[in-house]
Amino acid sequence: MRVVFASAEVSPIAKTGGLGDVCGSLPKALQKLGHDVVVFMPFYRQARQWFEKSGAPLHPLMPTQVIAWANWIAEATYLRASLPGTDIPIVFVANDFFFERDQIYSDAPDGWHDYLLRYTFFCRAVIRACELLDIRPDVLHCHDWHTALLPLYLDSGLRSVPQFQRAKSVFTIHNLNYQGIAGPGAFALTGLHQRYWAPDALEHYGTLNPMKGAILLANQVTTVSPNYGREIMTPQLGAGLDGVLRSINYKFLGILNGIDADEWNPLTDPHLPVNYDETMLREKTRVKRALLKEADLKFSQKTPVIGAVSRLVGQKGFQLLLPVFDRLIAAGAQLLILGSGEPDLENALAYLGERFRDRAKVWLGFDNALAHRIYGGADMLLMPSIYEPCGLNQMYALRYGTIPIVRLTGGLADTVIPYDGTNLDVANGFGFVAADPRELQLASWLAMLNFKDGATWKTLQTHGMEQDFSWERSARQYDEVYRR
Incomplete structure (x- = not known):
């Protein structure tokens, strides 16, 4: 299967936590199972610094493209590299206004909380890159609220585009407490039809909630451990979405994350003064x-x-x-x-x-x-x-x-x-x-x-x-x- 990963973080290039670890490791394991994986992520300042320090090759893919949606327009420069240690292609979406910031999730220089605009642009840029590069995913695997609009775009008519005709969406919840919530006025940023401003899509008690929309409209929904999956279907840990999750229980599964067994191996770890395994404790x-x-x-x-x-x-x-x-x-x-x-x-x-x-x-x-x-x-x-x-x-x-x-x-x-x-x-x-x-x-x-x-x-x-x-x-x- 052709699998497209869309994530705000990919380790070791730019990450703040477990989201990056998953999206830096899971594609390697999927490739071993025979899947053809392409990874998309924003080209943050931190990513640029990683390439400058590592010396890893990074190449432009095409001339800078204009991404237009709703009442917005922005330029996207696409860069290509390989996921470190593999031949898995990783496509970066570069735009200095959105991604050249002190921290990965910093606000705009003028203090504007433009998080929804930044990642709406990223989602639209992923779609445009697939069209231009003729990437035809069987699975569009979206991670956390930053890419939560992609399942909605698929639902809203994107499957009429040849590159997405057979695409199914999988949405993975890494941390339910971060949902990308914005006020109702932000709905216009998405470029979606008004029908998606509804309780069975993005609207949630008068706010716009990208994570809720993805949970409802993705073909499959996963989270990062079985027990966490059970916990977030309860009012205590459901962050206001427990009822939504219970309603889609038929397509919801907790899958325990893994670790990179090559990096985390006491028998070969170069950071240890002495190496060992269970036979030489x-x-x-x-x-x-x-x-x-x-x-x-x-x-x-x-x-x-x-x-x-x-x-x-x-x-x-x-x-x-x-x-x-x-x-x-x-x-x-x-x-x-x-x-x-x-x-x-x-x-x-x-x-x-x-x-x-x-x-x-x-x-x-x-x-x-x-x-x-x-x-x-x-x-x-x-x-x-x-x-x-x-x-x-x-x-x-x-x-x-x-x-x-x-x-x-x-x-x-x-x-x-x-x-x-x-x-x-x-x-x-x-x-x-x-x-x-x-x-x-x-x-x-x-x-x-x-x-x-x-x-x-x-x-x-x-x-x-x-x-x-x-x-x-x-x-x-x-x-x-x-x-x-």
Whole structure:
């Protein structure tokens, strides 16, 4: 099948989170199944900088084109490259006014919140490129609200164009909390017929909601883990769209994301001082020793090291850690945290890191190599997320024999089987349910207690390292969705 991916982010070229990871990895696995994949994304400043730094080839595809829709007109310059490490074509849509900004999702220079206009232009540019390049998709796979208008354009008559006659749309929800909502006056930006301003399309309680429109009008809808799919059909986590999702349950499926098993492999990871696998876990101790030296902390094989690699935002739940940080230290743990995000959380964790500098280290910012060393050198990884559509960090940790301590929500509940003293034959981590600091402390204390039992700990590590979190598994499920 010819599959066209349309995404606001693609790793490693430009990303802010899991959306980019999926759209940088899933096409590779789909290609292995025989699909012909083309990826479209905006040419952000960050993408330009990535090509300048990497030296990867980037070529113009055609003269600059004029994209006209509704009462708008804008120029699109198309550039072609290959998804890194593959021959999968990636087509960039360049327009300096829309995409040459400090951050991927920055507002316009004058402060205008032009997010809907930017990604409406991107959707229209994807359509025009397919027409000009004679790309005839069997599947148009759209990701999150940024590309949510594409299924509506298909529904509104685009299939009369030869390039889209056989196209089916698949819409994947990566994070339901970001829906691209705008006021009713923004409907004119879409260029759609007035009939799409209706409760069974884009209108949602008087606002324009692109994600709702895509959910209703795409041929198939997926999200990034089975449990998150169940959660967002409830009023508690449905972000106002739970009823909409329940109404399309017949075409809605949760598919667990995968990880790049080549990049995240402790046996070959170039960022680790020593490589290892499940048959040589003693070598992991050497990684731990080097990590603690890097953190300027004392090493003891018997002292549990709890690591965390995360964006420091409310969703990730580190506000639950703050009240019990000192108690985990008093219980005998060392804490290593790498992340950046909201100033309040950054400042609070930096203060605690300095207060307990003989037992903890907090790095503010992001360092990919250091993240790899934390996954390899820590004994446990903390993920206290308030909600987590899928989560990849727990899969990285399991792959590296680092036991996750998670709040059992979304994809965390799909991947981590908490040890309860009776299920050592299947368990691979520790978990808690209530978003309560005391529950986090209890789950961490149980993990630390079991860390003292070498045989139990090694069994938990081995279970995690033997699991298949590859994209090949996920790709087979997407293949089934494409064929429906």
